[in-house]
Amino acid sequence: MSRKGLSSEIILNTAADLISERGEDNFSMRELAERLGIKTSSLYNHTASMQELLADVGKAAISNLNKALEKAVSEKKGKDSLMAMAIAYRSFAKHNPELYKMILSIPSINNKTLSDCGHILVNELYDLLEPYIAAYEERVHFARAFRSAMHGFISLEHADFFRNQISADDSYMNMVKILLSTLTEREDISC
Amino acid sequence: MSRKGLSSEIILNTAADLISERGEDNFSMRELAERLGIKTSSLYNHTASMQELLADVGKAAISNLNKALEKAVSEKKGKDSLMAMAIAYRSFAKHNPELYKMILSIPSINNKTLSDCGHILVNELYDLLEPYIAAYEERVHFARAFRSAMHGFISLEHADFFRNQISADDSYMNMVKILLSTLTEREDISC
DNA sequence: TTATAAAACTAATGACATTAGTTTAGGAGG
DNA sequence: CCTCCTAAACTAATGTCATTAGTTTTATAA
Numbered sequence: 001m002s003r004k005g006l007s008s009e010i011i012l013n014t015a016a017d018l019i020s021e022r023g024e025d026n027f028s029m030r031e032l033a034e035r036l037g038i039k040t041s042s043l044y045n046h047t048a049s050m051q052e053l054l055a056d057v058g059k060a061a062i063s064n065l066n067k068a069l070e071k072a073v074s075e076k077k078g079k080d081s082l083m084a085m086a087i088a089y090r091s092f093a094k095h096n097p098e099l100y101k102m103i104l105s106i107p108s109i110n111n112k113t114l115s116d117c118g119h120i121l122v123n124e125l126y127d128l129l130e131p132y133i134a135a136y137e138e139r140v141h142f143a144r145a146f147r148s149a150m151h152g153f154i155s156l157e158h159a160d161f162f163r164n165q166i167s168a169d170d171s172y173m174n175m176v177k178i179l180l181s182t183l184t185e186r187e188d189i190s191c
Numbered sequence: 192m193s194r195k196g197l198s199s200e201i202i203l204n205t206a207a208d209l210i211s212e213r214g215e216d217n218f219s220m221r222e223l224a225e226r227l228g229i230k231t232s233s234l235y236n237h238t239a240s241m242q243e244l245l246a247d248v249g250k251a252a253i254s255n256l257n258k259a260l261e262k263a264v265s266e267k268k269g270k271d272s273l274m275a276m277a278i279a280y281r282s283f284a285k286h287n288p289e290l291y292k293m294i295l296s297i298p299s300i301n302n303k304t305l306s307d308c309g310h311i312l313v314n315e316l317y318d319l320l321e322p323y324i325a326a327y328e329e330r331v332h333f334a335r336a337f338r339s340a341m342h343g344f345i346s347l348e349h350a351d352f353f354r355n356q357i358s359a360d361d362s363y364m365n366m367v368k369i370l371l372s373t374l375t376e377r378e379d380i381s382c
Numbered sequence: 383t384t385a386t387a388a389a390a391c392t393a394a395t396g397a398c399a400t401t402a403g404t405t406t407a408g409g410a411g412g
Numbered sequence: 413c414c415t416c417c418t419a420a421a422c423t424a425a426t427g428t429c430a431t432t433a434g435t436t437t438t439a440t441a442a
Contacts, residue, residue, distance in 0.1 A: 029430060038390070041431075045389050050430065104350045138365075140357045145340060145366035147352070152343020153335065159295045161338070166331045174329075175336035178373050220399060229421070232400075236420050241399065 011036065011046050016057050020098050024054070058106040061099040065092050066120045073124055079180050081128050086150055086176040093154040100154065121147075132183040142183075149175055202227065202237050207248050211289050215245070249297040252290040256283050257311045264315055270371050272319050277341055277367040284345040291345065312338075323374040333374075340366055 014035055019027050029050055033040040047053045072088035073081045093100040125143040133139045153172055162168050205226055210218050220241050224231040238244040263279035264272045284291040316334040324330045344363055353359050 028428085030428080039392085040429090041392085041433095042390055044431070104346065137357055137361075140355050141362045141365040142369070144344065144347075144353060144359075144362045145369055148343035148347055148366060149336060149340045150343065151347055152339035152341065155295065155346060156335075156339055156342055162335060164331050166328055168335075170328075171332045171335045174332040175339060178333070178336055179369070182369050182373065219397085221397075230423085231398085232423085233421055235400070 008046055011043070011053070012056055012060060015053055016060065016099060019057060019102070020096065023098050024102060027054070054102070055106065057099070058102040061096065062103045062106060064096075065089070065100070065103065068092050069121055069124065073128070078128075078131065079183065082125075082146070082180055083176060085124070085128075086146075086172075089150050090154060090172055093158070097158050101158075129183070131185060134186055142179075146179055149179060199237055202234070202244070203247055203251060206244055207251065207290060210248060210293070211287065214289050215293060218245070245293070246297065248290070249293040252287065253294045253297060255287075256280070256291070256294065259283050260312055260315065264319070269319075269322065270374065273316075273337070273371055274367060276315070276319075277337075277363075280341045281345060281363055284349070288349050292349075320374070322376060325377055333370075337370055340370060 011032070015027070015032055018032055018035065022031075029043055030040050033043050036043075043053075047056075068088050068091070069085055072084040076084045122143060125146065126139055129139045129142055133142055153175060156162060157168050162171070202223070206218070206223055209223055209226065220234055221231050224234050227234075234244075238247075259279050259282070260276055263275040267275045313334065316337065317330055320330045320333055324333055344366060347353060348359050353362070
């Protein structure tokens with residue numbers, strides 16, 4: 001190491017802070033360098049490109065989201081787990097709107113990342129749905145619907161598409177309940 | 192007029208073409224000018240800024256989406272109308288993925304635009320839901336869930352989050368049916 | 383104490399949006 | 413047919429970026 005105690009981790013965290021504060025569109029290597037107290041070009045000793053750095057921030061974000069979901073799910077059982085997941089998902093997106101948005105741009109950049117990180121959410125969902133939906137294909141359908149609803153709601157809300165006075169929190173809970181209401185415990189006819 | 196037969200409409204359409212081909216992120220005034228056969232700075236005789244131009248492209252996109260939805264809805268009745276809307280929504284997004292994405296960035300730019308254009312979709316939905324949901328607040332909740340599901344599905348699919356072999360088309364139809372299945376015709380107890 | 387290499391630096395390039403000021407051409411009025 | 417007017421083109425310049433090449437510095441390992 002040289003002069004500063006800069007590590008890739010510090011750079012990543014500072015980049016994430018900057019993005020959280022001012023949005024991905026307003027992020028610049030110049031401002032990141034300034035905040036770190038170095039010249040812009042020095043950043044390239046730590047990252048190959050801005051694109052790679054942004055991808056890394058996205059990976060960290062999806063990893064944090066997954067941790068939050070796992071924690072939430074592990075504390076409940078059955079439908080309560082699904083409800084807890086939905087609440088944790090929205091909570092993460094609400095507290096980290098800019099980082100949440102970055103998650104969507106990951107897959108197109110890096111095919112492996114999503115396989116590594118994103119599947120936790122999906123596999124968790126598949127497991128939780130098993131007591132309610134026997135057929136694998138149907139489980140996939142429902143999981144996609146569930147994720148779509150969560151993501152879509154958050155996305156539309158953040159883009160200010162819900163102008164009506166009615167509480168968005170209420171609408172979200174209502175939406176999740178509607179979806180969960182279509183799940184009925186199946187009698188186990190195996191063996 | 193002077194030399195060329197350029198109109199704001201031609202510029203708008205060319206910009207939309209360019210965005211459709213290469214994405215909003217890769218759009219540049221330089222390339223737009225080149226395709227139009229003029230110098231970059233000449234564009235500023237027709238638009239105040241790139242931001243305004245992009246906003247106009249977004250407005251045109253939301254307008255086209257609304258037209259497609261209205262047409263689809265008008266040809267059916269009851270739940271079939273809702274199904275037709277969902278199919279038309281997805282169809283638009285599938286054929287115009289880049290333009291669809293731009294719609295989401297409109298509200299933050301211009302508060303009036305969405306009130307003018309976007310409410311058609313919302314009001315249409317409210318009307319269609321009236322035979323099934325009496326309470327206004329409940330209708331708002333359901334309409335938000337419905338839009339969230341549609342948008343979320345399209346958004347996740349386009350970001351390549353549905354890696355499973357299972358058909359995305361099937362999943363989409365399944366999702367819409369799940370939501371519509373929770374709607375039951377109410378007996379009209381008014382008067 | 384010295385060698386090494388990571389990590390800082392300076393300097394330069396090329397893409398980009400945007401602005402100011404100038405020129406040109408096509409249609410309106412005589 | 414001529415002349416003016418103005419929309420719409422142009423040239424030139426500025427400032428912001430990301431990125432690269434080449435140089436210097438400094439912390440640590442030997």
